[in-house]
Amino acid sequence: MAMMAYDERRILEMLHEDDISRRRAFEAIVNNFSEQLYWQIRHMVLSHDDANDILQNTFIKAWINLDSFMGYSRISTWLYRIAVNETLTFLNRQKANVPLETDNEGELSLADQLESDPYFDGDQTERQLQEAIATLPDKQRMVFNMKYFNEMKYEEISEVLGTSVGALKASFHIAVKKIEEYFNKID
Amino acid sequence: MEKERLYKIDELEPRRPFTVPEGYFENLTQNIMSVLPEQESIYSTTIKVTPWMRIRPYLYAAAAFAGIFFCIKAAVGINSRNSSANIAQETTIYSDEYIDSFLETAMIDDCTLYYTLVDVN
Numbered sequence: 001m002a003m004m005a006y007d008e009r010r011i012l013e014m015l016h017e018d019d020i021s022r023r024r025a026f027e028a029i030v031n032n033f034s035e036q037l038y039w040q041i042r043h044m045v046l047s048h049d050d051a052n053d054i055l056q057n058t059f060i061k062a063w064i065n066l067d068s069f070m071g072y073s074r075i076s077t078w079l080y081r082i083a084v085n086e087t088l089t090f091l092n093r094q095k096a097n098v099p100l101e102t103d104n105e106g107e108l109s110l111a112d113q114l115e116s117d118p119y120f121d122g123d124q125t126e127r128q129l130q131e132a133i134a135t136l137p138d139k140q141r142m143v144f145n146m147k148y149f150n151e152m153k154y155e156e157i158s159e160v161l162g163t164s165v166g167a168l169k170a171s172f173h174i175a176v177k178k179i180e181e182y183f184n185k186i187d
Numbered sequence: 188m189e190k191e192r193l194y195k196i197d198e199l200e201p202r203r204p205f206t207v208p209e210g211y212f213e214n215l216t217q218n219i220m221s222v223l224p225e226q227e228s229i230y231s232t233t234i235k236v237t238p239w240m241r242i243r244p245y246l247y248a249a250a251a252f253a254g255i256f257f258c259i260k261a262a263v264g265i266n267s268r269n270s271s272a273n274i275a276q277e278t279t280i281y282s283d284e285y286i287d288s289f290l291e292t293a294m295i296d297d298c299t300l301y302y303t304l305v306d307v308n
C-alpha cells in the first residue's frame with residue numbers, strides 16, 4: 001500500500017478511526033518526522049546507534065500514548081517533546097553510569113569517540129565545535145542545537161521546551177559566548 | 188583579526204558533521220513501524236458516536252425542562268384564572284352605584300359601617 005500524503009487534519013481524523021486507519025496515519029507521521037527528529041537526537045547523543053534507539057523509543061511511546069494526544073498542539077510539537085524527554089532521560093542515565101575516575105577526562109573521551117566514529121565526517125574545527133557544545137548544560141545544548149543546526153524558530157522551540165522566547169534567546173546567546181570562549185581557550 | 192573572525196560561530200555555515208549508514212533514512216519508516224507493539228484502540232472497541240448520540244442528552248434535558256415548565260404553567264394558570272374570574276365577578280356584582288345605593292337605604296351609621304367593613308367583633 002502506498003504511503004499516504006501528509007495532511008495533518010486528515011491524519012488527526014484517522015487516528016480516531018479503526019486500527020488500520022490508525023496505523024496508516026501513524027506511518028505517515030513517522031515518515032514525515034523521523035528524519036528531523038533523528039537529527040535533533042543525534043546532535044545531543046552524537047552516536048548513531050544511541051540516536052536510533054532513542055528515536056525508536058520516541059515513536060513507540062507516541063504510539064502507545066496515542067489516545068492521550070488530543071490534538072491541542074501540533075503533532076510535531078508533541079513528538080519533539082517526547083524526543084526531548086527520551087533524550088534527557090538517556091543522557092541522565094548515561095551520566096549516572098560513567099565511573100567517577102573518568103570525569104576529568106570527559107573532553108578527551110568525546111574527542112576519541114568522534115575520532116573513531118565511522119559516522120562522523122567533520123574536520124578538526126567541527127570536532128572542536130562538538131566538544132565545545134558538549135560542555136554546555138543539557139538544556140542549553142538542546143536550545144543551541146535546535147537553533148543552530150536544525151534552524152528551528154524560537155517560537156517552535158518555545159512550544160517544545162515550554163520556555164519563553166526571551167529566555168531561549170538569552171540561553172542561545174550565552175551558549176554562543178561559551179563556545180567562542182572555549183575556542184579562544186584552546187587556541 | 189583573522190583569529191577573532193574564525194571563532195565567531197554565527198558567521199560559520201552550520202554543517203552537520205555526522206553521517207548515517209547507507210540507506211538508513213530510506214528504510215527508517217519501515218524499521219520503526221516494525222517495532223511498534225500491537226495496540227488495542229479504544230476507538231475500535233467502542234460504538235461509533237453518531238450525531239444523534241451527541242445531541243440526545245441535550246434533547247432529553249430540553250424535554251425535561253419543557254415538562255417542568257408546562258406543569259408549573261398549568262398550576263399557576265388555573266389559580267390565576269380562578270382569582271381573576273372571582274374579582275371580575277365581584278366587581279360586576281358590587282358596582283359603585285350599587286354600594287352607594289345600598290348605603291343610602293341601609294340606615295346604618297358610620298360607626299356600624301366601619302365595624303362591618305373591618306369585621307370587628
